[in-house]
Structures are given as C-alpha cells and as structure tokens.
Amino acid sequence: MLKGNAIIGQSGGPTAAINATLAGVIRGAYASEAIDKVYGMLNGIEGALKGTVCLLNDVVKTEEDIEALSHTPAAALGSCRLKLPKLEDDRAPYEQLFKFFKENNIRYFFYIGGNDSMDTVAKLSLYAAETDYEIRFMGVPKTIDNDVAGTDHTPGYGSSAKFIAATMQEIIRDTAVYKVKAVTIVEIMGRDAGWLTAAAGLPGLYTDVKPDLIYLPEVPFDYDKYYEDVQRIFEDHPNVVVAISEGARLADGTYLGASAQSGVTDVFGHAYLSGTGKALELATKAKLGCKVRSVELNLPQRCASHIASGTDIAESLQVGAAAVDAAVNGVTGKMMVFKRISDDPYKVVCDSEDIQKIANKVREVPRDYINDRGNYVTDECLRYIAPLIQGECDIRYQNGLPVHFVIK
Amino acid sequence: MLKGNAIIGQSGGPTAAINATLAGVIRGAYASEAIDKVYGMLNGIEGALKGTVCLLNDVVKTEEDIEALSHTPAAALGSCRLKLPKLEDDRAPYEQLFKFFKENNIRYFFYIGGNDSMDTVAKLSLYAAETDYEIRFMGVPKTIDNDVAGTDHTPGYGSSAKFIAATMQEIIRDTAVYKVKAVTIVEIMGRDAGWLTAAAGLPGLYTDVKPDLIYLPEVPFDYDKYYEDVQRIFEDHPNVVVAISEGARLADGTYLGASAQSGVTDVFGHAYLSGTGKALELATKAKLGCKVRSVELNLPQRCASHIASGTDIAESLQVGAAAVDAAVNGVTGKMMVFKRISDDPYKVVCDSEDIQKIANKVREVPRDYINDRGNYVTDECLRYIAPLIQGECDIRYQNGLPVHFVIK
DSSP: OOOEEEEEEEOSSOOSSHHHHHHHHHHHHHHOSSEEEEEEETTTHHHHHHTOEEEGGGTSOSHHHHHHHHTOOSOTTOOOOOOOOOTTTOOHHHHHHHHHHHHTTEEEEEEEESHHHHHHHHHHHHHHHHSSOOOEEEEEEOOTTOOBTTSSSOTTHHHHHHHHHHHHHHHHHHHTTOOSOEEEEEEEOOSSOOHHHHGGGGGGGTSSOOOSEEEOTTSOBOHHHHHHHHHHHHTTOSEEEEEEETTOBBTTSOBGGGSGGGOEEETTSOBOOOOHHHHHHHHHHHHHOSEEEEEEOOTHHHHOGGGOBHHHHHHHHHHHHHHHHHHHTTOOSEEEEEEEEEETTEEEEEEEEEHHHHTTOBOOOOGGGBOTTSSSBOHHHHHHHGGGGOSBOOOOEETTEEOOOOOO | OOOEEEEEEEOSSOOSSHHHHHHHHHHHHHHOSSEEEEEEETTTHHHHHHTOEEEGGGTSOSHHHHHHHHTOOSOTTOOOOOOOOOTTTOOHHHHHHHHHHHHTTEEEEEEEESHHHHHHHHHHHHHHHHSSOOOEEEEEEOOTTOOBTTSSSOTTHHHHHHHHHHHHHHHHHHHTTOOSOEEEEEEEOOSSOOHHHHGGGGGGGTSSOOOSEEEOTTSOBOHHHHHHHHHHHHTTOSEEEEEEETTOBBTTSOBGGGSGGGOEEETTSOBOOOOHHHHHHHHHHHHHOSEEEEEEOOTHHHHOGGGOBHHHHHHHHHHHHHHHHHHHTTOOSEEEEEEEEEETTEEEEEEEEEHHHHTTOBOOOOGGGBOTTSSSBOHHHHHHHGGGGOSBOOOOEETTEEOOOOOO
C-alpha cells in the first residue's frame, strides 16, 4: 500500500455539487489508512504551483463540517482556468509541481473539474510515469452541462436540473394567471449540449404543467417553424412558455443572439450580442406583436444549492470517496464515472475510465431524445433525467438563510 | 350576525404568498358560523362580472389541500388588471355585480391584491352604502414590493426577500472562486421602492458574505461615484458584487436602462430599453474594461415558493383568516394590515385600516435606512427586514418537485 499525503483541487466553473465531491474525497481520505495529511490547493493547480495550499485536516474537522461543505455552492477551495503546457513544450511547471509533491510527501492527487482538469490529470500521470516518484492522479468530473463522455451523467447536473425543473414549474404557474396572449421565454445554460434545457420538461412527466416548446442546440432553430408553433398553441391557450438553450443556433450555425434578427446594435453600429432569450424575445415581439418576456435563469442554475438534488449530492459524496478507494488500490491517470446498472429501480455504480478515451468529446443529447419537429424532448429523455433530481437535501438554515461552509 | 355566502378573488401580479392568503380566507370562512358557501371568482372581478366562479367548498376540501394551496405560487384563482369605473361615470358594472351577489346570497366579499384591488374594495363598499343589500367588503394586501402604506409590511414580501437573500449568498460564493477582477451586477425588482433590493444585504447581518454595493431607487444613481466605489473595492478584493434595483435612476429621473449610457440602439436607431442591470453592465465594461456580468433575478423573485419564508406564509394565512373575522364582526370597506408590536421578540398583530387613508401612497425605503453615500442600506434597515424571512416551509415534494395545488 502506497502511504503518504494527499492533495485535492477544484477547477473550472462552479456547481452546486462540486463541494460535495470535495467532501467525499476528504471523507474517503480521512478514512483511508494509506493517507496521512490531506492538503487543499487554493485556486486549483495554480495553488500547487505557488505552494498556496491549506491543511484540510485543520479546517474540515467533523462529520458536521463535511455535511455543511457538501451543501455549500461553488468551489470552496477556489478555482482556476489554468491549463498545463504540453510536456514536450515546457517541462518546468511539471518539475516544480513534483518538487512540491516530494517535499510534502504527496502521493495522491485528486482533481475535481471539467475537461481541462482531466487534461491536467492525464498530463501529470504521463509525467509521473517518467519519474521514479510514485504518486497517483485521479480526476473526478463535474459539470452542470452533463456533456462529458464515458459516464452516465456528471455530478452537478442533477442539482441544476432540479432547480430548472422546479423553477419552470413556478414560472408556468406565474404566467398562467392572466388571460392575455403572452409568450414567456426562459433561457437555460448549455452552450453545446441541451441536457439542462431538456430538464425544463420534467414537470410534464408527472403533471400537466410543462413548457409548450423546448429548443436544444442539437437541432437547428427555425424562426418560421417557431412562429407557426406559437400561433398554433395560442389557439389552445393564451400563455405560451418556451424553454430555449443559450446555445440554440440557426441552420448556418449562428447563435440566435448574434443573428441579425435580434436587431440590436451598439453605439458603434456593431451587432449587439444579446442573450439567446432576449434575441428571441425581440424577434417574437416584432413578428407576433403580443406581450413577450424573457427570463435568463443565469447563475442560480449552477449555484442554487438550497434546492440541490438529494441524489446528486449523495452521488457526488460517493464518487469522491470512490476516487480515493480507486487510487489507494493502484489506479492512476483515470477519471471517475457513473455506470447506470438499472433504470427501475434507478441504480448506479462508480467506476473509472481512461481519460484519453474521454477527453475533449462533447456528449450531446441524442437526436432520438428530441421529437421530429425539433421543438420538444421525448419522454424517454425525461425518464433518463428524472432519477437524477430525486430527493431533497436536509439543508441547515440559520437566521432564515442556508448555512455555508467556508474554507480559507 | 350577518349570514350568507362569501366570495374571494385575487388580483394584480402574483407572489409566492397570495395563495396562502387565499387559503387563510378559505380556512376562516369554513370555520365561521356566519358563512355558508365559499365561492372563488376566476380572474378576479372579471369573474364576478361574467359569473365565472367556482364553488371552493368542492375544490379545497381538506386541511391538506389548504396546506398545499398555501405553498403554491401565483394566483390559483387567476388574476386580472381590471379597474372598476368611478361610480359617477358608470353604474352598470356595480348593478351587475350586486345582481350577482343578491342572486347568490353573497354577503362577504374578500379581495386579495395590490393598490388597484383596494380601490375596487373601496368603490364597492361606497356603492353598497347606497343600497339596502347588506354585504361586507374586505381587502387583503399582497405585493412583493412592500410599498403599501399603513402596514408594517405586506404579505409576499418576506418570501421574495428570503429568495433574494439566499440567492445573493449563493451568487457571491459563485463569483468568489476566481481571482480575476470582475464585477457581477444583480438586478432586483422594485420600480418605485427599494425594499426588495435592500434584502440583498441580509446575509451580511450575520456573516461576512454580502454584496459590496446596494443601489435603491430612493437615492439618485451617480455613475462617477459608482466607478470610484468599484475601483476602491478592487483594491481590497477582485470580485465586486452589486445589487441594484430595476427602478434605479439618475438625478434627472431617467432610468438607467433608458439612459444614453446604456449605449444600445435598435435597428431603427432608437435607444433600446435594456434592463437596469444590463445597462450598468455595458457601462461598467466600457469604463473599467474588466469582466462584467449582469444577472436579472426576474420572475423567480415573486414565484419561488420552494424557498418561501415560513413567517410570511404563516402570516399570510393568519391575515386571511383575520379578514374573515373582521368582516363577520361588522367591518367593511377596509384593508387588513400588520402592526408590529415588538421587535425582539418579533411580534405582529392583524388589524384593519381605512382604505381611503392608504390608497395610492407608495411607501418608500426611508432615507435614514440608506447610508450617506447612497450605496448601501443600514443595519437598522436590515434588522427591520430580517424577521420577515425567518423560518422555512415544510414543502411537500413528489417525484423530486414541489407539489402545487390547482384550482379549476
């Protein structure tokens, strides 16, 4: 058994579950006989390069701390967007990092993040193979976008999906109170994949509350078909609710916000890059003349930990601890994944995959998860997502607000 | 004791608590010996005019229904924006309404809404005084804006304030993960009064998490002072978070989104009326050159019942039932209000006030609740708001989503 210290970092954009994964790694490391001290890199790999780290044993002390950390949004260790150079281009940062590892007897390195973070793990493990210093590198994915290959889903997605589905349900109630014809457009995150926008349809799996139209980036957006659809729905009811991905684009690949139809220029006459929802709002108002409103769900999609998915948080804790187990058992240079072994009852297991096989692939929503007309998702798609939003977290409130756990 | 049937309506913009007030009136009416049947007007006074009503006794049957209704956002009976004409201008709608009341032996009329709804209650009670048909009219205020005179606060405000405070706390965590200079602007509802925006400061009353700057409509916004403030804060930390009211305006009364500084025109060269947050985002980016993002909290502010304030929902139920008590005891033509009789412990009682004394007055945030520089609220202001967001609701979830109660 390889004995020594461990270090953990977080990288890329925040989610409501990335701290739960951190908490899982910490819990796993504390429980492991192989691991002595547990360090945290402040602001990801930048912290390891600069030696700005903290001793987590002194900060996250009790099971209560681990619980509170797992319900805190964003990256408690801070994040960065630094990508290591290719080994053949510049060996200096690798030498510096390994010097730091050796000085601190660090034998286990856990990195929680997106594609770039997995790239860091892959490069470090390649470099390690050339040295005689034994150290294991493990990646744990996180992204609200759910677009990582090789895994059934990503930690963080379920919580965002739950926020989106619950908020859609509330917005649909809100828009239904008047009888005047109106279109409400809800813009949802996801530049390349429509998984988050698809979640807007979840309420409809169980009730008759659902958006009327759902547009993902995977199918080109067609204004004419869209206007037809809205007109047709108006014949049935006055309040039309549209969920659209920020990544929706026209057949020629132009994003809606960048297309001429948004009709907005800045003081210099340049096309003004509005959001997708705003562009569709302006176009709809101009074409149909009815009341139109757009809502951008924005940052709360990725940080609304007060309504995190119980399943997502539990799995994030689990996959963090599983990463420690795998590393202690000799795995290195791999990324943790979920494998769904049963749909009903829903059951997943944690496993690890070669990063090289996964890296830089975007897992889009399959075409057959979207209806023929490209304006809604199928029940099969919704049934895939549904288990990921089940369960509520027992959030601790103090003075009327959720309690967050602060490192640093 | 005046015996007969009752009718209830909802009007104006939705809130997370307007159905709790409805549930409170229903609960009070069911419990009263004076009241037999309880009708609901569909889409407010429009429903009473057209005779489109429902018999609530057949719809809201159990205490469980009342609970679920009180946790459902928006107006379950539907809403309208209809204002009755002045009596001297047109008596026809009054005659029509009273014909309907007589035919259905309606002796109690409860109207939950904003200023326009209180106007309706006042006019109907004036008309009633001229007839020999005995009927009592009671208004119960609701608005997330908290800008109604004569009451300590309004039902609906506490839930919005809790959502805003919790979301600010989450957004501040989210923005803190990177070390690159960035400004995040959060636009909060409130065209004429800054109560909702003030709530953004609540996390700072208990923790060191708070926005850096808070701008309300009550003090003119000054771009130069704002840029100075942001520069000064950058010397201390890289992530500046600004809460700004949609109603913020310059010294000349221009809304930020309508001012030239937003710098955006539409295809016809007309100034494009962006939101306040977007205008400030564009101006900040142009002036300071740093990363700037704006977030508009939008509809979720008024419909996020999944994080409603326990105090707000309990008080909304209470004031609904108190309206029934008052009416049965002979009160008519009045609006229900809260009177705060103690700050610590927080304690309010329900009372009623003459609508004429209250109507059409906007209760702004007092100047001494805002600091001298006009860029933050005082602790006294936050201590006034704090009790209103205390407590969490026991929301029932099914299939991972909050359960809503549907009438109609």
